[in-house]
Amino acid sequence: MANPTIYINPVSGSIKILGAVDFVDAEGNILETKENVKFCGCSLSKDKPWCDGSHKAITGQNRSTNS
Numbered sequence: 634m635a636n637p638t639i640y641i642n643p644v645s646g647s648i649k650i651l652g653a654v655d656f657v658d659a660e661g662n663i664l665e666t667k668e669n670v671k672f673c674g675c676s677l678s679k680d681k682p683w684c685d686g687s688h689k690a691i692t693g694q695n696r697s698t699n700s
């Protein structure tokens with residue numbers, strides 16, 4: 634399995650991970666595995682910890698872009 638690739642957008646703060654990501658509890662037990670996730674780094678998302686595009690209100694990015 635290839636390592637996931639992480640993209641950090643320095644403008645929006647969003648963190649996109651391409652590839653499989655294991656979500657674990659405090660003991661390291663895998664709770665869920667997801668593919669291609671995007672976390673909020675701006676704190677504006679209404680669906681934290683996921684990025685919902687709300688950062689575009691402060692970055693001026695067009696909603697049609699994938700950033």
Ligand code: FES
Nearest residue numbers: 673674675684688
């Ligand atoms: S980075 Fe916060 S909503 Fe996208």
